[in-house]
Amino acid sequence: MNQQWDHFYKKTYQERLQLIVANAKLDAAQFQKLQAGASGVSTNLIENYLTDYALPEGIVTNLVVNDQPYLVPMVTEEPSVIAAASNGSKLLADGKGVSAAVLDRLVTGQVVIKTSQFEKVNRFIQQHQAEAIEVANKSHQRILQYSRGARELAVRQLDSSFVSVDLTVDTGEAMGANLINTMLEAVANWLREQLHVEITMAILSNFADGSLVRVSGCVNSDKLATQTMTGRQVAQRIVDASRVAQIDIHRAATHNKGIMNGIDAAVIALGNDSRAVESAVHSFAARDGSYRGVSQWRIDHDQLVGEMTVPMPIGFLGGATKVLPLVSVNQAIMGVKNVHEEMMVIAAVGLAQNLAALKALVTDGIQRGHMNLQLKSLAMANGTTEAELPKILPQLRQLKQPDSLAVKRLLNQLRK
Ligand code: MEV
Numbered sequence: 001m002n003q004q005w006d007h008f009y010k011k012t013y014q015e016r017l018q019l020i021v022a023n024a025k026l027d028a029a030q031f032q033k034l035q036a037g038a039s040g041v042s043t044n045l046i047e048n049y050l051t052d053y054a055l056p057e058g059i060v061t062n063l064v065v066n067d068q069p070y071l072v073p074m075v076t077e078e079p080s081v082i083a084a085a086s087n088g089s090k091l092l093a094d095g096k097g098v099s100a101a102v103l104d105r106l107v108t109g110q111v112v113i114k115t116s117q118f119e120k121v122n123r124f125i126q127q128h129q130a131e132a133i134e135v136a137n138k139s140h141q142r143i144l145q146y147s148r149g150a151r152e153l154a155v156r157q158l159d160s161s162f163v164s165v166d167l168t169v170d171t172g173e174a175m176g177a178n179l180i181n182t183m184l185e186a187v188a189n190w191l192r193e194q195l196h197v198e199i200t201m202a203i204l205s206n207f208a209d210g211s212l213v214r215v216s217g218c219v220n221s222d223k224l225a226t227q228t229m230t231g232r233q234v235a236q237r238i239v240d241a242s243r244v245a246q247i248d249i250h251r252a253a254t255h256n257k258g259i260m261n262g263i264d265a266a267v268i269a270l271g272n273d274s275r276a277v278e279s280a281v282h283s284f285a286a287r288d289g290s291y292r293g294v295s296q297w298r299i300d301h302d303q304l305v306g307e308m309t310v311p312m313p314i315g316f317l318g319g320a321t322k323v324l325p326l327v328s329v330n331q332a333i334m335g336v337k338n339v340h341e342e343m344m345v346i347a348a349v350g351l352a353q354n355l356a357a358l359k360a361l362v363t364d365g366i367q368r369g370h371m372n373l374q375l376k377s378l379a380m381a382n383g384t385t386e387a388e389l390p391k392i393l394p395q396l397r398q399l400k401q402p403d404s405l406a407v408k409r410l411l412n413q414l415r416k
Pocket of ligand 1: 257
């Protein structure tokens, strides 16, 4: 192993930068890009920090949730996501907008014990609930200042060798990962002392079925009509697409990916952990043993109605939300005041995103709507400047095969 990387994290920022530049033989312009992107805030957020990696942020318009209009900041690299979310939001706003409710906002974690004595652990926890809750709540001085604390402990037998003691915590406005992990480690130590058992691990669970949001919305079929299909036909085809996501894992994964296009982009803009939300939604989608689409669409009279229940394990305060400079700005743009509201608005974006994707898929196909934005990113990826775009794009649109070579050829002609 090359020793220059030993204790890399102990080096100063400039030393790290120089090492990377020398190792990768970066030129002056590349060095400048890295250095210009660096920020003091981020240096303290992660280890071995190099630079801030910028992603585009845009705004979803037209979203109405519980009768209130919202603008939603979204961070994404995928060209069509924001346009599609705004489109889906508009269709839903033409109905009554999205209705949303937080079913619960609890975080769970587990202390996994290696034991065949499920009954013994179960009895102990039933008899010592209050004490266990006190152990959890006293594990950190300020737990009850930031959260409403531990709620309950339950015991599950995983198999003949493992038992899980599940702790449920009301983490208040915080996502609460650090909080619950501190509590779980304290409970684990206490159980080890009390029961003389082997603790395998103590960690929160990303199966966040204690943090569910339900959203629903409808569109009058008339609004779905295209030049070649009646609104009713389009609505029926969306219902068919929704059904396929219930019976085929191949389609369910893509259906849910479309929903996560919207959810993740908003979760990132609001400084939350998108991997936690991804993991929660996908595991929830497979909770009965078969992986399914998390939203479903049906026809009710002349309305297309969509419903979706998803876990949304996010926080409004704490963690990266208070460190990343744009998060408070994005919260202000969105106008959300607490974690419940944020959970509902983000889930609503997911439903809108899903509607737009399904509508495109069952009518023109996804490529047509995407083409314009994709051509733009193709042109830019191949060196087209912003000033050149208005000349290059119409020419690219005329081509049967608009690819990198074509962009380069058109640029050569233009620059002659
Ligand atoms: C693309 O990022 C997302 C879609 O594939 C979602 C879907 O198929 O439902 C369009």
